[in-house]
Amino acid sequence: MARSIPSRLCIVGAGAIGCTLAARLAATGQPVNMFARGNTLTALNENGVRLTDLDGEHNAPVNASDDCVLLGEQDVVFLCVKAQSLPTLVPHLAPLIGPHTTVVPVVNGVPWWYFHGESGNMAGQPIQAVDPDGTLLASLDPAHILGCVVFITAETISPGQARSHNPHLMILGEPNNRKSQRLETIRQLIEDAGIEARASDRIRDSLWTKILANLTSNPLSVITGATLEELYSEPELTPLVGKILHEGLLTAAAYGARIDFDPPTFMKLGAGMGAVKTSMLQDYQHGRALELAAIGDAVVELAEHHGLGVPTTRDILSLARFLTRHPSRSSTDIVSVIAPTSTPSQERKKP
Template sequence: MNSSSLRVCVAGAGAIGCTLAARIALSGQPVSVFARGKTLAALQRNGIHLHDLEGRHHVTVNASDDAAALGVQDVVFLCTKAPSLTTLLPQIQPLIGPDTRVIPMVNGVPWWYFHGEGGRFDGEPITSVDPDGVIHASLDPRNVIGCVVFMTAQSSGPGVVSTHNAYRIVFGELNNALTPRLEELCSLIARAGIETQGSDRIRDQLWTKIIANLTSNPVSVITGATLEQIYGLPQMRELALATFHEVLAVATAYDARLSMEPTTFMQFGASMGAIRTSMLQDFEKGLPLELAAIGDAVLEMAQKVNVPMPVTRSVVTLARFCAEHPHKDHVRH
């Protein structure tokens, strides 16, 4: 991968997409952003404003809603929310050639989980996240490099993002091979000032993030609680621990290797401070929630291996009810 002539595109310009695009641009690597509507107009007019641990940054990016005009890319990062993938992928087909590396930066269980996995469910779909097979039909798994994002970012407006925690991203091939294209991708992101790792067991890292998501996101919608409260307050921590152990049992059933000590995990979560989860932010804005990828998909996988998840199922059910029947006292920003 010749970085000087590399064509890189970030598809989706929310908080994570803008953060990634800004960091890549700051490294000197040209980057395009596929965006639409008010977000596109803001990026074209004002670029991206990022406030992170290194300070305040302003970058200009090549923003467009015309995938054909942007042309085939070497690397495409899918930075939309999981529910929007089925809409986004058909729109960005002109970006994807036979050798394009496509990196889905989505929360929860990805549709590609069983592709190249090699176990007894190898090649099976995750119907919760791709019920009609649109994602699988739109994207050849051979183009995909798995990704687990350990980043928190909040957006106060189109193209204006802030984060107060360190960046970390883990990449891995779906078949767990350590390939030159994986190494090159890691180099690209490391140059952007993001801690990066290429893994030969990407699903282990994935379960770590799934546990973090599932112990915090749905309950934040129900309660409005921050990470500090979810993992720090005794009663809330008890609920998070129950979910933690249920998800860990599912991960273990799929031969994931996780070295997570629950007390340390809870302490780390509480140390994140008064962070409102991305799902809570979406809920307050009246946006679709990632419950299918973060909750339903894990329950689907649990059912395949006969692992009961009563606490998790109840919390996901309550979060969905809140989303479908918002109380008048819930503040929508």
């Protein structure tokens, strides 16, 4: 990077994660630019960015704009948008990105850059589910990318305002798995903002941990309306979660990922997140597009490369997609089909 301490930061996207990151950074006195539009842009310029988390209330001014030319070239750009928005958005971000800019995608699911920095016959290959036309690989030199996995559960309260009830964690790593000065600089920047930040020399291991968390919770939450606590503890749902987890673990292993948890621990940790709605359930309830391609279809694509069957994952994705296309339909009948049958004396708990 051109500067040892980044002085120009831009957060692209002002949803729950974008606002959480912006608020923590801006509260330290770090100047923060934000790319936002519509009512959110107005709210940010009038009220600043606002966050309520375990450390209390954070409210700080930011420089928000919907014009990348006005924002200008940045040292660091955090992409905090939904995965499906990236192909149309990234080409318009060129004014933000100079020769020394680091781009940190804070995005769910399998990233489009997954095979960048890898060796073997898949090196440099696109992920069709998330970059079907190769737009992302063509629009952004992979050398700008710093890998990121975000473990932050937050929800949007109002435009420019977010709330979180759990600790914040971000894991950063170079796609080529090497240590670098920019990795440590950005890690320290985030750590100084009160967000636990770790540097990894195997970023894809952490990616798979988050991918499995999303895969086992997000699509199924759309079908059931269940919170994280319910998904990972309710006896009607845990068998399905277990099947999806098993399929995901096999796929992760096929790509050499090292997963540091066993299934019972994974389920316990998931239940411990509490009565939190997944980001996908929040999007579904607000009529927004869902990240099914990055969170689910991309995993299916990777499994197919190795001839692995993922039937439960496929079925859950199909049901979630059906509900998005028919929002007036109730999920009750679907749940009665996919959940294990109960005895007549048992009453099914509704999430």
